[in-house]
Amino acid sequence: MTAEATSGPQDASKTARNDNVDDVICVRDVRKAFGDTKALQGCSFTARRGEVHAIVGENGSGKSTLAKIISGVFPADSGTVELQGGTPSSPAHARTLGVATVFQEVLLAEGMTVFDNLFIGAEGPRTRKGPRAEQLRRVAAVFTELLGEALDPYGLVDDLPLSMRQWVTIARALLSEPRVLILDESTAALDHSGAERLYEAVVRLKAAGMCVLIVTHRIEELTRFADRATVLRNGVDVGTLEGPQITQNRLLEMMTGDTAHFGEGAATAALPPPVPQGERAPVVRASGVRLRHGAAPFDLDVTDGEIVGVIGLDGQGQAGLIQAVAGIRPAAEGTITVADRKGNELRITRQKDAADAGVAYIPGDRKLEGTFPNLSILENFGMPLFRTQRSGGVIRFGAVQKAFEEQRAALSIRLNRPSAPIGTLSGGNQQKVLIGRALAADPGVVVLNDPTRGVDISAKHSLYDLLRRLSSQGSTVLFLSSEIVEFIGLCHRVAVFRDDSLFTTLQGEQITVDGVLAAMFGQADGIPGKEKELGS
Numbered sequence: 001m002t003a004e005a006t007s008g009p010q011d012a013s014k015t016a017r018n019d020n021v022d023d024v025i026c027v028r029d030v031r032k033a034f035g036d037t038k039a040l041q042g043c044s045f046t047a048r049r050g051e052v053h054a055i056v057g058e059n060g061s062g063k064s065t066l067a068k069i070i071s072g073v074f075p076a077d078s079g080t081v082e083l084q085g086g087t088p089s090s091p092a093h094a095r096t097l098g099v100a101t102v103f104q105e106v107l108l109a110e111g112m113t114v115f116d117n118l119f120i121g122a123e124g125p126r127t128r129k130g131p132r133a134e135q136l137r138r139v140a141a142v143f144t145e146l147l148g149e150a151l152d153p154y155g156l157v158d159d160l161p162l163s164m165r166q167w168v169t170i171a172r173a174l175l176s177e178p179r180v181l182i183l184d185e186s187t188a189a190l191d192h193s194g195a196e197r198l199y200e201a202v203v204r205l206k207a208a209g210m211c212v213l214i215v216t217h218r219i220e221e222l223t224r225f226a227d228r229a230t231v232l233r234n235g236v237d238v239g240t241l242e243g244p245q246i247t248q249n250r251l252l253e254m255m256t257g258d259t260a261h262f263g264e265g266a267a268t269a270a271l272p273p274p275v276p277q278g279e280r281a282p283v284v285r286a287s288g289v290r291l292r293h294g295a296a297p298f299d300l301d302v303t304d305g306e307i308v309g310v311i312g313l314d315g316q317g318q319a320g321l322i323q324a325v326a327g328i329r330p331a332a333e334g335t336i337t338v339a340d341r342k343g344n345e346l347r348i349t350r351q352k353d354a355a356d357a358g359v360a361y362i363p364g365d366r367k368l369e370g371t372f373p374n375l376s377i378l379e380n381f382g383m384p385l386f387r388t389q390r391s392g393g394v395i396r397f398g399a400v401q402k403a404f405e406e407q408r409a410a411l412s413i414r415l416n417r418p419s420a421p422i423g424t425l426s427g428g429n430q431q432k433v434l435i436g437r438a439l440a441a442d443p444g445v446v447v448l449n450d451p452t453r454g455v456d457i458s459a460k461h462s463l464y465d466l467l468r469r470l471s472s473q474g475s476t477v478l479f480l481s482s483e484i485v486e487f488i489g490l491c492h493r494v495a496v497f498r499d500d501s502l503f504t505t506l507q508g509e510q511i512t513v514d515g516v517l518a519a520m521f522g523q524a525d526g527i528p529g530k531e532k533e534l535g536s
């Protein structure tokens with residue numbers, strides 16, 4: 001613990017009575033175990049009205065467990081949780097005590113409308129009040145506040161992109177007019193401008209007296225607007241920082257107990273030298289691709305050893321390219337080919353083509369695209385390896401286990417037993433399993449769809465290092481991220497998408513946060529005023 005931290009495990013406040021009327025959450029010495037796993041081992045903190053209070057810690061440090069105990073999802077094994085008015089005994093009870101939680105997994109009822117999802121199980125003091133017209137007015141007002149525009153309340157949630165589904169869960173929380181709003185990794189499904197919009201809303205809510213508890217791995221953002229930050233390490237609070245004490249380095253130091261720090265984004269090494277173009281045959285080749293009928297066609301060649309960042313404002317086609325290369329969703333027109341390790345060019349129209357060509361896909365939405373909830377951690381990890389690790393029709397489990405141990409060490413995956421169901425892992429550790437699974441297959445091409453959402457900073461840096469290693473061994477990497485800083489010092493080129501087409505590619509010194517952002521907003525080469533016609 002650092003000297004200036006305002007509280008810590010040895011602090012007498014752990015047992016003292018709390019009479020401060022502004023303290024709306026008071027957690028004292030809370031412990032919680034799941035079987036052998038001690039998720040919380042004595043955690044205490046208080047949060048006040050009118051403050052943004054961050055909870056930070058590495059993957060598996062107990063943040064979501066703490067959020068769930070405050071939300072009444074789990075009881076604590078011991079210790080106390082006091083909200084003004086009582087101790088939450090169930091999610092419904094927590095809601096009547098004024099707590100609204102946006103959970104890490106985007107939880108919506110499929111096959112139902114936005115409107116129905118907004119009012120499902122709503123016991124908030126005001127949620128159900130008023131006639132339908134009044135409810136619709138409030139729905140329109142909340143989306144206009146959050147998004148700057150209304151959202152069709154009668155649309156099915158199934159048809160919404162992930163970011164919009166996340167906004168529905170946030171709107172649902174706000175409609176209950178809570179005193180305490182808990183956001184558990186709620187910016188993870190949002191792009192850069194979406195996250196900024198949420199932070200602006202958080203600042204307004206705080207000014208109106210709400211206590212906002214934020215769990216996030218985007219710690220550089222917290223330094224801008226968190227009033228206090230409580231750090232968890234291995235299920236124990238190791239201190240609370242206030243105001244100017246909240247710096248990235250201080251938080252990292254407390255999270256890891258280590259003084260080694262990471263730089264901004266992926267920039268731990270000098271920018272890799274540009275990969276020569278035109279000298280080698282491309283490995284991934286997109287020719288005359290239209291991501292939807294009517295969109296401008298584009299070509300993109302990516303060669304071996306290249307790491308290409310892929311980005312755009314929300315829903316501008318960047319995910320379409322990634323999914324087309326992974327064979328998940330073919331492009332509307334044009335061809336995508338991938339050369340396998342032997343140099344055979346295979347046309348990609350479905351996932352099997354991509355697997356045959358040696359493409360490994362790392363999804364961002366592990367629930368929809370990634371994990372098999374009924375299978376164990378090891379089985380989830382081994383899924384693609386079962387194809388390759390066969391001898392005479394028998395799967396070589398030893399080889400799968402060895403690969404698992406390697407990736408577990410490389411990515412610091414925190415778990416008790418590999419045979420436990422994948423759902424027993426913390427969200428970030430599930431994501432690490434998917435990353436390890438893709439990398440263990442020794443892929444010729446790695447396609448990543450915003451893979452670091454919910455992953456702690458040290459695992460992010462392990463991933464960047466692994467991508468650099470793959471690149472130096474000749475693998476091709478297509479890396480979609482919603483965080484521009486992830487490209488700095490990592491990507492040879494950045495492909496920026498607008499209107500479902502490739503708008504521009506940036507390279508070398510053009511790859512700066514401001515440059516990429518300017519291109520995302522339509523300024524070619526990141527130069528303000530230098531507009532570029534699509535398809536030119």
Ligand SMILES: Nc1ncnc2c1ncn2[C@@H]1O[C@H](COP(=O)(O)OP(=O)(O)OP(=O)(O)O)[C@@H](O)[C@H]1O
Nearest residue numbers: 034039059060061062063064065424425426427428
């Ligand atoms: N339902 C459960 N069953 C078994 N173990 C669990 C369960 N929920 C959490 N755990 C374990 O408790 C520990 C803390 O998990 P938790 O989800 O609270 O961590 P976290 O800090 O939120 O992590 P992340 O940043 O990855 O979301 C982890 O080791 C996790 O595997």
